[in-house]
Amino acid sequence: MYIHKEKxxxxxxxxxxxxxxxxxxxxxxxxxxxxxxxxxxxVADVTEDRSTSRITIVTNGPPxxxxxxxxQCERLVPVHKVTDLTEEGPHVERxxxxxxxxxxxxxxxxxxxxxxxYRARVIDATTKSFIFEITGSPEKIDTFLTLMREVGFVEVxxxxxxxxxxxxxxx
Amino acid sequence: xxxxxxADILLNSLIEQGVDTIFGYPGGAVLPIYDALFxxxxxxxxxxxxxxxxxxxxxxxxxxxxxxxxVLVTSGPGATNAxxxxxxxxxxxxxxxxxxxxxxxxxxxxxxxxxxxxxxxTRHCTKHNYLVKDPDDLANVMKEAFYLATNGRPGPxxxxxxxxxxxxxxxxxxxxKNQKMRCDIPFEADFNxxxxxxxxxxxxxxxxxxxxxxxxxxxxxxxxxxxxLAQLSNAPVTSTLMGLGSLPAEDDKWLGMLGMxxxxxxxxxxxxxxxxxxxxxxxxxxxxxxLDAFSPNSxxxxxxxxxxxxxxxxxxxxxxxxxxxxxxxxxxKIWKSRKFxxxxxxxxxARIKGWRAVECLxxxxxxxxxxxxxxxxxxxxxxxxKSPIITTEVGQHQMWAAxxxxxxxxxxxxxxxxxxxxxxxxxxAIGAQIGNPDxxxxxxxxxxxxxxxxxxxxxxxxxxxxxKIFILNNQWMGMVRQxxxxxxxxxxxxxxxxxxxxxxxxxxxxGWEGIVIDHPDNLDEGIAQMLDYDGPVIVDCRVTQSANxxxxxxxxxxxxxxxxxxxxxxxxxxxxxxALV
Numbered sequence: 030m031y032i033h034k035e036k037x038x039x040x041x042x043x044x045x046x047x048x049x050x051x052x053x054x055x056x057x058x059x060x061x062x063x064x065x066x067x068x069x070x071x072v073a074d075v076t077e078d079r080s081t082s083r084i085t086i087v088t089n090g091p092p093x094x095x096x097x098x099x100x101q102c103e104r105l106v107p108v109h110k111v112t113d114l115t116e117e118g119p120h121v122e123r124x125x126x127x128x129x130x131x132x133x134x135x136x137x138x139x140x141x142x143x144x145x146x147y148r149a150r151v152i153d154a155t156t157k158s159f160i161f162e163i164t165g166s167p168e169k170i171d172t173f174l175t176l177m178r179e180v181g182f183v184e185v186x187x188x189x190x191x192x193x194x195x196x197x198x199x200x
Numbered sequence: 201x202x203x204x205x206x207a208d209i210l211l212n213s214l215i216e217q218g219v220d221t222i223f224g225y226p227g228g229a230v231l232p233i234y235d236a237l238f239x240x241x242x243x244x245x246x247x248x249x250x251x252x253x254x255x256x257x258x259x260x261x262x263x264x265x266x267x268x269x270x271v272l273v274t275s276g277p278g279a280t281n282a283x284x285x286x287x288x289x290x291x292x293x294x295x296x297x298x299x300x301x302x303x304x305x306x307x308x309x310x311x312x313x314x315x316x317x318x319x320x321x322t323r324h325c326t327k328h329n330y331l332v333k334d335p336d337d338l339a340n341v342m343k344e345a346f347y348l349a350t351n352g353r354p355g356p357x358x359x360x361x362x363x364x365x366x367x368x369x370x371x372x373x374x375x376x377k378n379q380k381m382r383c384d385i386p387f388e389a390d391f392n393x394x395x396x397x398x399x400x401x402x403x404x405x406x407x408x409x410x411x412x413x414x415x416x417x418x419x420x421x422x423x424x425x426x427x428x429l430a431q432l433s434n435a436p437v438t439s440t441l442m443g444l445g446s447l448p449a450e451d452d453k454w455l456g457m458l459g460m461x462x463x464x465x466x467x468x469x470x471x472x473x474x475x476x477x478x479x480x481x482x483x484x485x486x487x488x489x490x491l492d493a494f495s496p497n498s499x500x501x502x503x504x505x506x507x508x509x510x511x512x513x514x515x516x517x518x519x520x521x522x523x524x525x526x527x528x529x530x531x532x533k534i535w536k537s538r539k540f541x542x543x544x545x546x547x548x549x550a551r552i553k554g555w556r557a558v559e560c561l562x563x564x565x566x567x568x569x570x571x572x573x574x575x576x577x578x579x580x581x582x583x584x585x586k587s588p589i590i591t592t593e594v595g596q597h598q599m600w601a602a603x604x605x606x607x608x609x610x611x612x613x614x615x616x617x618x619x620x621x622x623x624x625x626x627x628x629a630i631g632a633q634i635g636n637p638d639x640x641x642x643x644x645x646x647x648x649x650x651x652x653x654x655x656x657x658x659x660x661x662x663x664x665x666x667x668k669i670f671i672l673n674n675q676w677m678g679m680v681r682q683x684x685x686x687x688x689x690x691x692x693x694x695x696x697x698x699x700x701x702x703x704x705x706x707x708x709x710x711g712w713e714g715i716v717i718d719h720p721d722n723l724d725e726g727i728a729q730m731l732d733y734d735g736p737v738i739v740d741c742r743v744t745q746s747a748n749x750x751x752x753x754x755x756x757x758x759x760x761x762x763x764x765x766x767x768x769x770x771x772x773x774x775x776x777x778x779a780l781v
Contacts, residue, residue, distance in 0.1 A: 030775040047382070050331070055323055062324045093511065100508035106328040106348060106382050 035091040039068070040115040041122060041192050042099065043200055044084040047107035048074045055105055056084065065098050066090060069124075069167075069189030081109075087167075087190050112200045119195040125188045126170045131158040132181030140180040147173045158183070203369035206335035206361065207236035210299065211243065212373060213342035219270050220244060221261065221634055223254040227274025228314055229301030232366035234272075246634060246663060249655035251278050253627040255285020256653065259294045260631030263614045264589050264639075266419060268295040268349050269631065275301045276314030279360075280321065284621055286356045287325035291618025292442060293417055295354035297345050298326075304364040305333055318360045327355035333362070335370030344381060351383050353506040354417055386505060389522035394530045395538070397477065397501045397518060402540040404475035406548045407435040408498075410458065413442030413617070414480015414505060414524040416610045422525030423610045426479065427451065429528050432535050434542040436552055438466035440481050441602055442617045449606035455552070456561075459487040460753050461599040464560035465552055467751075467759040470495050472551070478502045480524035483514040484618070485781065493758030503527045560751045560764055561603055569744035570720050572597065572672045576604040576644065579670060582727045588640040589614065589632045593625040593649025596678035596749045601644040603749075623652025626669060630656060633665040640668070640731070647673040647740075648697050657710040660736045668730050669738045671703060674745045682748045686763075687755075687773045703740040718742040755780035 046052050053072055060067050068087040075083045088098060095113070102111045114120040128149070130140045133156075140159060144151065149163035163173055167190060174185060194200035204212070210233060214222070223246045226234045237245055248254040251273045258269025269289075273282050279300040289296045303312040319329045328348050330341050338361070345357040401407055409430060415422045423446040430437050430453040437447045438458040447454050456463035458470055467489075470476070476498045481487070483502075488494040491513060500516040502509075503524050510519040520527060534540075563573045590605055591614040592598040598615055607613050614632060616624040625643040633641045643650075650671055660667050680695040704714030713733045717726035717740070730737045751762045756777040 030779060051319060051323070054320070058323055093515075096511060097508065100510070100512075103384075104506065104508050109382075 037089040037091060038095065038115075039087065039089045040095050040113055041120065041190060042086045042088060042102070043112045043114060043192060044086065044102060044108055045110040046082050046084055047109070048080055048082040049107060052082070052107045053084070055107065056086075056102065059101055059105065060088075060098075063097075063101060065094065069187075071189040071191055085189070085191050112194075114192050114194060114200060117194060117200065120192055120200070121195060122166055122190045122192040123164055124167050124170055124190050125162065125164045126174070127152070127186045128161045128163065128174065128177055129158060129183040129185070130161065130177055130181045131183055133157060136180045140177065143173070143176050143180070149173065203371050204373050205232065205236070205369055206332075206338055206366040207232045209335060209338045209370055209373050210342065210361070210366070211236050211240050213339055214270065215240070215242060217342070217346045218267075221246065222270045222272050223248055223257045223261070223631065224272030225251050225254055225274070225278060227278045227301065229275035229303055229363050230272060230278070230366070232363060233299070233301065233361075245272070246630070246659065248627065249658050250653065251281035252284050252623065253630070253653050253656045253659065255282045255296070255298070256288065256621070256624050256627035257631035257634070257656075257659075258296050259285060259289050259292075259624075260591060260614050260628030261635040262289075262294050262296060262631075263416075263628070264611050264632040265635040266611065267635070268297055268346060271296060271298040273298070273300055274314065275303055275318065276316045278314075279318040280316055283321060283325065284619075286322055286358065288616050288619040288621045288624065289356040290325045290327065292616065293354050293413060294356070295349040296356040297349050298356060298358040300358060300360045301366070302331070302360045302362040305362040306364065308362065318358070322358050325356070326358045327353075329358040329360065331360045331362075332365055335365050335368050336372040338365070338370060339373055347381050348383050352385050386521045386523065389503070389520045389527045389530055391530075391534075393518060393520050394527065395534050397520065398531055398535050398538070398540055400475050400499055400501065400518075401433050401435065401477060402535070403543055404435070405543060405545070406469075406472060406474045407433060407545070408469050408473040408476055409433075409435050409437045410439075410470065410476055410478045410481055411437060411443045411446055412440040412479065412481025415443050415446040418480065418523055418525030420610055422480075422528060423447070425525060425528040425532060428532055429535075432532065432540075432542070434545050435477070436469055436549075438462070438470065440484065440487055440617070441615060443481065444602060444613045445607035445610045448608040450608060457602050459484075460489070461603065461749055461751065463603075464558045464751055464762060464764070465555035467753065467762060468555045469552055471759040473498045476500045478504075478516070479528065480504065482509045482512065485513070488514060489753045490756055490758045493760070495759070558764070560762070563747070563750075566744060567720065570717065570723060570741060572600050572674065572743040572747050573604050574720065575672060575723060575741050575743060576600050578723050579642070579644070579727055580605045582724065582731060583640060583642065586640045587612065588642055589629075589636060591615065591625040591628040591632060591641070591643045593643070593645045593652070594620045594622045595646045595649055596674075596682065597644055597646040597649075597672040599679075599749045600672070605644070622649040626650065626653055626656045626667070627659075629667040629669070630659055630663075630665055633660075633667050634663070642668045642670055645669055645671045646678060647671050647675065647700055647703075648677045651701075654706075657706070657712060657736075661711045664735070666735050668736070670730070671738065671740050672743050673700070673703075673740055674743050674747065675700065676745060679749070685748070685771065687778055689772050703738050707738040713737040714740065716740045716742065
């Protein structure tokens, strides 16, 4: 026998949750327990009194699974609202990455030239290395990393996606 | 307001919630709570013999009374032992509040004696859980815990309280302030959806009401309403294992249970219906059989209080998120106000009559050995006028009880459905007897399952609970053996119940009565003896070893591919079927 796999879709979900101990574990654990995927997850409190956090999860799965993921998230007591930005319509996604590159001579010059094209800023420099800060869509960062791999890439730290609906309405 | 210790605040909260019974077991990390309990005679504590027993007893109490069950156990092994019962309550949507002791907050994370990450371990088998770090939070947490356990889709809620929090004083003993009560309860179902559902039902040529445990959870009123809806619509009614008793089995609309060991008529009607109205059930794999062949031509309406149940396994055409009892009330109201009348269903009922004529629950007669089905039938005949509460363990005996014992009322049938927990029956019977002191409570058991929580014999002795345990003893883990016969060419790997105890001697050792029944001629007499005895009884009913539970939809088969008896069993299945549960 073989194990049947369905075609996946990428979805960006945002969750409004109570900022209390265990909330993140509850959500991340629910994904694991039910066999759902997390491509990236970001979380930070977003209200003045620090009572509420916003979580952005990038996940993938067949449409029926995405529907279940949303329903299962909503079922968790500290989760107040779940929005599927991919389903809701136009939205913006941004991610930040810090990229360390080492090299001398042509590689070093090429790295800084590419960084300029991609609007990455230098936030640390030695005579043999740079750290670039780059912000953009996950695809833009992926492409930048591909280029950096040719000119002395050492390591990268990525934040994962933060996302909002376009327009004046809250998501 | 004067300050009180965390333990006192906790007990005040329990009293405020109307709790009069707790099932528990003391230990180091809950001693302050037990000391406070000593001073609160209003709350009756039932001392079990193992924490799994406490959780199942609380489940039995909750299911038979409709009130939340309360469990009190210590940290570490106390909590982990209770986990099976908590997971069981989660799967079957039973309201429990579990209070666990924890090592002092200063020692959490240090691998202290009897420390376990209780909130971590129970996170995915509770509806919600808490680690309370400040006695000032306790009153609010307890109030929310009871609210969550009993509102929306019911379930277990756990509150983990470190020992220092039990001892320290809290100033806030008032739970009325700052209460968040985070539980989304669906409002009344949408008027248009309900109207559409009733239009479909009224115009259906082959409707069916597929009901589940949600009806029981919604309260006795929902069962009454279901009866009325069935009368109005003239639609046949089937139910899951969890929903037995919501429609009286003597009702002429009743088709019997559906699913893997359901009746031929129920499963055929599910397969052939044109409108399916699912009320408080969740299209479990035990019910649907092979998904792509499940009721292929029907319009499916699904009423469930939990949105995540909708479209989880079966895509439905009209989802309605609502409390099922309230939704049925709305349906009846609209049906009457719009003056709907049921379509002519003579053809549909004629087809059902044909399926009923198969008499799928028939079994071969046996003069020399007790057929287990016959034992259940005789037990039913002997007790039906006493409106008994029946609990079961898990396995063949459970399915035979579901098929051959007939339930006329809700809250009389307590069985582990979702999790399928062997060892559930006796502690559940104890809880049910505590909650219903005058009721006849019988645990229909198997000789293998009963041994899983056999220590609870002592609990029943201590509280003089006259529960009856009726063991269908066939010396096999019968359902395991049945699957080995169906799927693995009768290679009986570890399914024989070897070295069984002398159940009568065991009963006597605990101060119970013990009875052996080993011949069909003695069956009625033995049952009468059991019922006459004023106290707990174990009946060791020696049944024929070879009987298997039919009808059966094997794994991966459709409703139309039921096996009606042993002669249709091939003995081996392909890998696809072997891999299914």
